[in-house]
Amino acid sequence: MSASLLLQYVVIALAVIVSAWVVAKKQFPGGVRRLRMALAIPMLREGRPAWLRTLGRKIASQVRSGAGGCGGCRKCD
Amino acid sequence: MNAETLAPLRLALVGNPNCGKTALFNQLTGSRQKVANYAGVTVERKEGRLRGPSGRSYAVLDLPGAYSLNAASLDEAVARDVIRGCYPGEAAPDALVCVMDATNLRLHLRFALELRELGKPMIVAVNMMDAARRRGIGIDLVELERLLGVPVVETVAVRRHGARALVERIERMAEALHAPTQRLGKGADLHAETRRLLAATVRMPARTARIDDALDRWLLHPLFGLLALAMVMFLIFQAVYAWATPLMDLIDAGTAWLGETVGAVLPEGPLSSLLVDGIIAGVGGVIVFLPQILILFAFILALEESGYLPRAAFLLDRMMASAGLSGRSFIPLLSSFACAIPGIMATRSIQDPRDRLATILVAPLMTCSARLPVYALLIGAFIPQKTVWGVFNRQGLVLFGLYAAGVASALLVSWVMKQWRRDKGEHALLLELPSYRVPHARDLLIGLWERAMIFLKRVGGIILALTVLLWVLLYFPNGGADVTQSLAGRIGQALSVVFAPVGFNWQICIALIPGLAAREVAVSSLATVYALSTADDTAAAQALAPLINDGWSLATALSLLVWYIYAPMCISTLATIKRETNSWKQMAGATGYLFALAYAAAFATYQVAVLLGAG
Ligand SMILES: Nc1nc2c(ncn2[C@@H]2O[C@H](COP(=O)(O)OP(=O)(O)OP(=O)(O)O)[C@@H](O)[C@H]2O)c(=O)[nH]1
Numbered sequence: 114m115s116a117s118l119l120l121q122y123v124v125i126a127l128a129v130i131v132s133a134w135v136v137a138k139k140q141f142p143g144g145v146r147r148l149r150m151a152l153a154i155p156m157l158r159e160g161r162p163a164w165l166r167t168l169g170r171k172i173a174s175q176v177r178s179g180a181g182g183c184g185g186c187r188k189c190d
Numbered sequence: 191m192n193a194e195t196l197a198p199l200r201l202a203l204v205g206n207p208n209c210g211k212t213a214l215f216n217q218l219t220g221s222r223q224k225v226a227n228y229a230g231v232t233v234e235r236k237e238g239r240l241r242g243p244s245g246r247s248y249a250v251l252d253l254p255g256a257y258s259l260n261a262a263s264l265d266e267a268v269a270r271d272v273i274r275g276c277y278p279g280e281a282a283p284d285a286l287v288c289v290m291d292a293t294n295l296r297l298h299l300r301f302a303l304e305l306r307e308l309g310k311p312m313i314v315a316v317n318m319m320d321a322a323r324r325r326g327i328g329i330d331l332v333e334l335e336r337l338l339g340v341p342v343v344e345t346v347a348v349r350r351h352g353a354r355a356l357v358e359r360i361e362r363m364a365e366a367l368h369a370p371t372q373r374l375g376k377g378a379d380l381h382a383e384t385r386r387l388l389a390a391t392v393r394m395p396a397r398t399a400r401i402d403d404a405l406d407r408w409l410l411h412p413l414f415g416l417l418a419l420a421m422v423m424f425l426i427f428q429a430v431y432a433w434a435t436p437l438m439d440l441i442d443a444g445t446a447w448l449g450e451t452v453g454a455v456l457p458e459g460p461l462s463s464l465l466v467d468g469i470i471a472g473v474g475g476v477i478v479f480l481p482q483i484l485i486l487f488a489f490i491l492a493l494e495e496s497g498y499l500p501r502a503a504f505l506l507d508r509m510m511a512s513a514g515l516s517g518r519s520f521i522p523l524l525s526s527f528a529c530a531i532p533g534i535m536a537t538r539s540i541q542d543p544r545d546r547l548a549t550i551l552v553a554p555l556m557t558c559s560a561r562l563p564v565y566a567l568l569i570g571a572f573i574p575q576k577t578v579w580g581v582f583n584r585q586g587l588v589l590f591g592l593y594a595a596g597v598a599s600a601l602l603v604s605w606v607m608k609q610w611r612r613d614k615g616e617h618a619l620l621l622e623l624p625s626y627r628v629p630h631a632r633d634l635l636i637g638l639w640e641r642a643m644i645f646l647k648r649v650g651g652i653i654l655a656l657t658v659l660l661w662v663l664l665y666f667p668n669g670g671a672d673v674t675q676s677l678a679g680r681i682g683q684a685l686s687v688v689f690a691p692v693g694f695n696w697q698i699c700i701a702l703i704p705g706l707a708a709r710e711v712a713v714s715s716l717a718t719v720y721a722l723s724t725a726d727d728t729a730a731a732q733a734l735a736p737l738i739n740d741g742w743s744l745a746t747a748l749s750l751l752v753w754y755i756y757a758p759m760c761i762s763t764l765a766t767i768k769r770e771t772n773s774w775k776q777m778a779g780a781t782g783y784l785f786a787l788a789y790a791a792a793f794a795t796y797q798v799a800v801l802l803g804a805g
């Protein structure tokens with residue numbers, strides 16, 4: 114596989130991951146929220162390195178702010 | 191203690207419906223909540239921040255309008271509970287801002303007196319003073335303040351700085367909160383007190399609303415009124431086609447140019463295919479419809495602000511009642527033309543739970559704006575642009591017909607539901623008719639801008655994301671060589687067994703699945719499927735309409751149009767039905783009946799069209 118083709122596949126893979134995340138967040142806000150919590154809680158345990166806990170806090174804090182489950186047509190605030 | 195460190199004072203905007211609470215809320219907090227000229231626009235509590243000149247900050251609550259503290263509907267109950275402090279998870283407000291419509295004090299003063307009896311600190315904002323002055327209504331605010339025993343200020347919520355006096359009074363009151371100094375005496379009558387206050391403070395001209403009366407004589411006339419309503423609707427759909435075409439051609443040309451340029455710059459390969467056949471073809475295929483959506487919304491926004499809509503509800507009440515809906519359902523159903531989700535939420539203003547459920551179940555049949563791209567694509571591809579009877583644009587006529595079919599089906603479905611239930615009682619329509627108002631161009635433009643942003647965000651978010659995912663399924667595993675052998679191609683072919691009786695080919699079947707997330711995605715998906723299927727590059731840059739015109743029979747196109755009238759192809763709407771009815775059963779029922787209806791209607795359409803030789 115040539116380097117150019119490899120690069121193209123990397124870009125496409127990234128685009129797919131981002132898209133899947135966007136769709137999941139829109140269609141299953143509850144599930145995404147639970148997933149985020151599940152990810153964040155082990156990171157926040159005692160004795161984890163500081164950077165991991167910062168990251169965990171970041172993930173968890175987004176859960177609270179971005180929890181709008183009100184569908185696509187109308188922005189809801 | 192410094193003013194900025196104090197806990198924010200909680201203010202609640204309360205008052206009768208349509209007195210301008212939300213307009214005032216937007217003005218105070220800089221928000222953009224929906225304002226329109228009919229009762230029952232706000233159905234939920236909304237919170238915003240106000241920072242006074244002193245640096246002190248306030249939490250401002252916008253509440254649904256209520257006629258009294260004895261709530262009759264769900265939205266009134268929200269207002270009552272928040273004011274009384276028994277709304278779950280919400281502290282009682284520290285002070286009330288009672289908003290009154292200066293042109294309708296007879297009604298609004300009564301509620302103000304009722305609120306005063308709660309004994310909470312309160313400010314009265316006499317809103318719409320501009321309209322009152324224009325009509326020659328004189329109000330002695332100083333005397334009113336003395337008699338009411340609470341601060342009274344005038345506001346004009348739709349003018350810049352129109353709430354400055356209110357903010358000043360709020361700041362002054364925040365220094366020392368105190369309860370109203372006057373109360374109704376024992377055994378005093380609310381109505382008598384209202385009359386006494388009116389007599390002492392308000393000077394009415396002989397005739398107040400001459401223009402309104404003259405207009406109403408025609409627009410509420412049982413015959414001319416209906417004719418006028420039909421004309422208005424008709425003109426809207428004509429305009430959607432007549433005015434949008436030049437802009438749409440421009441966008442089409444832009445997308446084609448972009449596709450060709452990107453295709454020429456990038457080397458042949460998967461990335462080029464993703465960009466050109468996936469993103470540019472798919473997203474471009476949806477964006478073309480922005481002008482039509484905006485024209486439709488320009489009319490809807492202007493109508494909402496004009497005060498005509500409750501009158502239309504009044505005109506159609508008889509018809510809706512015999513179909514088992516009340517005139518109250520009109521506004522929620524009308525909101526569903528934008529999107530079924532706010533429409534379903536707006537049913538909270540319907541008092542009778544049975545009427546409310548009926549309205550929720552038929553709201554998805556109203557043609558939401560996400561369906562417009564699908565309709566417009568198929569109409570553009572299959573209905574020749576021609577003038578009929580000298581003036582009418584035929585494509586506009588067909589679009590009007592599709593919208594009308596949605597409405598007719600909603601009436602039919604609710605009629606059937608009415609036959610099923612035992613209690614067939616009807617409710618008289620009690621609806622406030624607001625004054626007519628000429629919409630401000632600035633507000634209209636802001637409203638349109640917001641609409642455009644909502645649409646573009648949808649395009650750049652969920653639609654783009656689904657297009658990328660679909661492209662992957664179409665491109666792999668065989669590198670875009672033969673789409674029928676791709677993952678999505680196989681899924682589409684499997685599904686087309688089910689959909690063959692309604693005439694859907696495998697390309698349509700592919701587009702139906704991502705279309706569940708957002709209806710417009712069906713259009714972008716079709717564009718991607720066809721862009722990948724056409725081998726040579728010149729064809730890929732071609733607009734979608736001629737491609738499907740070549741590939742589909744008229745019967746298939748008609749069948750798909752009919753499918754989209756009924757099919758509940760929107761997961762968000764179903765989630766909203768679940769939330770508002772609080773019942774999985776109702777949601778499953780709605781989904782089931784809509785899909786069954788869609789399949790049956792599309793089947794009938796396809797078979798009849800084939801029989802007539804359109805296959
Ligand atoms: N002329 C004039 N119009 C106003 C004023 N304030 C509000 N309006 C108009 O009054 C109508 C109703 O305003 P809203 O803010 O939606 O009223 P609301 O009290 O929130 O209504 P609900 O949410 O239904 O209870 C809109 O058409 C506004 O443009 C004002 O001070 N002057």
Ligand SMILES: [Mg+2]
Binds near residue numbers: 211212
């Ligand atoms: Mg409001």
